[in-house]
Amino acid sequence: MIIVLRPKTEEARVKQVEAEVRKLGYEPRAIRGEIQTVIAAIGDERGHASLESLATWPQVESVLPVQRRYKLVAQEGRKTPTVVKANGVGIGGAEPFCLMAGPCSVESEEQLLIVARAAKKAGATFLRGGAFKPRTSPYEFQGLGEKGLELLALAKKETGLGIITEVLSELHVDKVAAVADILQIGARNSQNFSLLKAAAGCGRAVLLKRGLAMKVEEWLLAAEYVMSSGNGQVILCERGIRTFETAVRNTLDLGAVALAKRESHLPVIVDPSQGAGRADLVIALSRASAAIGADGLLVEVHPHPAEAKSDGQQQLDLEGLDQLVKEITPFVKAAGRCA
Numbered sequence: 001m002i003i004v005l006r007p008k009t010e011e012a013r014v015k016q017v018e019a020e021v022r023k024l025g026y027e028p029r030a031i032r033g034e035i036q037t038v039i040a041a042i043g044d045e046r047g048h049a050s051l052e053s054l055a056t057w058p059q060v061e062s063v064l065p066v067q068r069r070y071k072l073v074a075q076e077g078r079k080t081p082t083v084v085k086a087n088g089v090g091i092g093g094a095e096p097f098c099l100m101a102g103p104c105s106v107e108s109e110e111q112l113l114i115v116a117r118a119a120k121k122a123g124a125t126f127l128r129g130g131a132f133k134p135r136t137s138p139y140e141f142q143g144l145g146e147k148g149l150e151l152l153a154l155a156k157k158e159t160g161l162g163i164i165t166e167v168l169s170e171l172h173v174d175k176v177a178a179v180a181d182i183l184q185i186g187a188r189n190s191q192n193f194s195l196l197k198a199a200a201g202c203g204r205a206v207l208l209k210r211g212l213a214m215k216v217e218e219w220l221l222a223a224e225y226v227m228s229s230g231n232g233q234v235i236l237c238e239r240g241i242r243t244f245e246t247a248v249r250n251t252l253d254l255g256a257v258a259l260a261k262r263e264s265h266l267p268v269i270v271d272p273s274q275g276a277g278r279a280d281l282v283i284a285l286s287r288a289s290a291a292i293g294a295d296g297l298l299v300e301v302h303p304h305p306a307e308a309k310s311d312g313q314q315q316l317d318l319e320g321l322d323q324l325v326k327e328i329t330p331f332v333k334a335a336g337r338c339a
């Protein structure tokens, strides 16, 4: 940490700050300028008490962190990127670009199996589908719950696809983990720290969506919760953030994908469906995701989007899925990530 003192702080008050820094476990090094003194506090900021409260001292102008607050998630010090393994499939590193496809919500056996077969045929390795759905209104379809999990298990049995589905509550972690190969933590829950810790403990890989108003640092720190709870199998998923733009449901932040890839060794995938909230933009955003170096896609597909019980406006139909695969292939090839 760097502690910047106010101009012309007397020596006695500089000494007070140095003493406090020492008390908190750091070694203070004062740099005395003509007008201002700056104190560098040497020591691991992640292991020692926080110095931020020094900002309330009258002689302190500001306290600036130097180190990153996440250590397990950080790229720094890692030689190779993390490859997450789920259902025998590798995600991240030099593994092939990973396609996860399926409906927003699991609605019926027929609906799920139609999409699962199409996803398999299109080259997807994971079937997505929400059994427990986070809905803005309590009057909207909340998902089939445990029945939905049973249908996902059935689809896995028939197709061999891995399963990714959302866990909404700590109460459901075991039930979801019994069926899912990857537990999805949704955007609305991505800073629900007790859920993150509970999900980490189930032994399955965790896909962590970026929250609607989450800074990249906060997203990485949420991933740090999972990793520091003993689960290194974490996938980051950019799904758009809330901005002033109303032409799209969310603003897909591909810059954050490039940044997360640079800052972290974890795989980063993109959800272009929540990312724009419009089916007509999904393929273009998917091409861009492959080109920018994402490790895969989580995309919503429904046999009849107009009849979907959730997110119909943003789901591709089966032809749309085939078209998506066709259009991303040159970009996946260029990124060197073909199967």
Ligand code: PEP
Binding pocket: 104, 130, 134, 185, 186, 187, 188, 209, 239, 271, 274
């Ligand atoms: C979803 O994947 O259907 C979903 C609800 O995603 P998010 O949490 O990103 O809104």
Ligand code: MN
Binding pocket: 104, 105, 274, 300, 310, 311
């Ligand atoms: Mn959805």
